Amino acid sequence: MFPGALNSDYSHTLEFVSNVQSIPTYQVMDTDGKVLDPAHDPCVTKDEARTIYKNMLVLNAMDQVLYEAQRQGRISFYMTSFGEEALIGSAAALHPKDMVFGQYREAGVLLQRGFTLAQFMNQCYSNELDLGKGRQMPIHYGTKELCFQTISSPLATQIPQAAGAAYAMRREGNKQCTICYFGEGAASEGDFHAGLNMAATLGCPVIYYCRNNGYAISTPSIEQYRGDGIASRGIGYGIDTIRVDGNDIWAIYAATKAAREIAVEQNKPVLIEAMTYRVSHHSTSDDSSAYRSKKEVEDWNKRDNPISRMRAWLENKGWWARGEDAEVSKTAKAEVLAAFAAAEKLKKPAIRHLFEDVYDEIPQSLMKEKAEIEELVKKYPDYYQVNEFARQ
Numbered sequence: 001m002f003p004g005a006l007n008s009d010y011s012h013t014l015e016f017v018s019n020v021q022s023i024p025t026y027q028v029m030d031t032d033g034k035v036l037d038p039a040h041d042p043c044v045t046k047d048e049a050r051t052i053y054k055n056m057l058v059l060n061a062m063d064q065v066l067y068e069a070q071r072q073g074r075i076s077f078y079m080t081s082f083g084e085e086a087l088i089g090s091a092a093a094l095h096p097k098d099m100v101f102g103q104y105r106e107a108g109v110l111l112q113r114g115f116t117l118a119q120f121m122n123q124c125y126s127n128e129l130d131l132g133k134g135r136q137m138p139i140h141y142g143t144k145e146l147c148f149q150t151i152s153s154p155l156a157t158q159i160p161q162a163a164g165a166a167y168a169m170r171r172e173g174n175k176q177c178t179i180c181y182f183g184e185g186a187a188s189e190g191d192f193h194a195g196l197n198m199a200a201t202l203g204c205p206v207i208y209y210c211r212n213n214g215y216a217i218s219t220p221s222i223e224q225y226r227g228d229g230i231a232s233r234g235i236g237y238g239i240d241t242i243r244v245d246g247n248d249i250w251a252i253y254a255a256t257k258a259a260r261e262i263a264v265e266q267n268k269p270v271l272i273e274a275m276t277y278r279v280s281h282h283s284t285s286d287d288s289s290a291y292r293s294k295k296e297v298e299d300w301n302k303r304d305n306p307i308s309r310m311r312a313w314l315e316n317k318g319w320w321a322r323g324e325d326a327e328v329s330k331t332a333k334a335e336v337l338a339a340f341a342a343a344e345k346l347k348k349p350a351i352r353h354l355f356e357d358v359y360d361e362i363p364q365s366l367m368k369e370k371a372e373i374e375e376l377v378k379k380y381p382d383y384y385q386v387n388e389f390a391r392q
Contacts (some may be wrong), residue, residue: 033312185216
């Protein structure tokens with residue numbers, strides 16, 4: 001056989017291949033929270049399941065508060081996860097030291113890993129306690145402690161980065177992997193193809209998690225591609241691939257857990273395509289009613305809501321009482337508002353942070369600029385509103 005296609009047999013029929021059998025969508029429970037095959041019932045404890053569900057409710061409460069805060073002009077930007085809360089299931093299946101490369105709708109992953117509400121608020125306010133020192137726009141979270149790489153705005157740059165980090169992990173032999181989240185719109189970027197091909201040919205222990213929520217901002221998936229979703233591309237690159245019900249938290253959990261085992265034991269990439277629906281606007285800069293009907297959104301939210309499915313599963317197990325949602329949601333909202341109020345009162349980061357964390361030793365050119373800015377601020381304190389910044 002030819003070196004470029006070792007598994008291809010000869011054919012004597014002139015035929016162009018235009019399609020293959022569609023990849024099925026793996027599902028553990030139906031929309032009523034009933035497990036379809038007992039063999040696939042998740043082996044989690046009551047406390048683990050309740051923690052996951054509570055994090056879904058906290059995420060929902062935080063999204064509501066911060067979305068309204070942006071509308072009031074109190075923060076500059078925000079993105080919610082309405083309709084995609086089941087993503088938390090992927091975080092529950094990972095090892096704490098596995099490195100996460102997010103896109104921008106992975107706040108639930110951070111919640112599951114232990115990122116506090118205060119840390120979320122501090123970042124969105126870019127205040128003096130923001131881990132990023134005020135250098136990023138809201139929702140661009142990052143934390144070394146929780147192995148979560150700082151999110152960057154340019155689309156899909158994290159995909160080849162995740163392959164490179166995973167390759168380093170393979171060389172270290174520490175049985176860890178990276179997981180890289182992105183939307184189906186990002187799969188149209190060149191970085192997607194370069195990253196997946198690099199991961200496949202180098203044997204990188206990376207899990208690629210595609211959130212296919214039907215829309216890349218305003219572009220529906222039917223206008224983005226003609227193939228069988230994003231999963232078929234993984235197969236094209238020789239990557240073990242699965243498509244899952246992205247509103248079924250236990251399908252996501254099981255797929256991610258199995259994908260991690262493949263990645264760390266066999267040193268190879270895995271692609272998960274999670275089929276879901278973005279109930280929210282793309283961001284606070286978007287009005288989705290311009291390209292889809294409100295009825296479509298409402299129907300999806302009623303028909304297949306990840307939070308409702310998880311609650312039904314818990315109730316079927318006898319692990320959640322009817323009416324408990326209201327109490328937990330009320331508490332979560334109060335905690336979010338308390339963290340929000342505290343973050344809003346803090347000052348902006350010290351001006352000196354403009355010059356830190358790039359060079360080991362600040363070069364003379366920057367030292368000169370720093371001295372000039374300090375002089376200007378000292379000369380015109382009211383103009384530069386120095387009282388709003390933390391002291392040097």
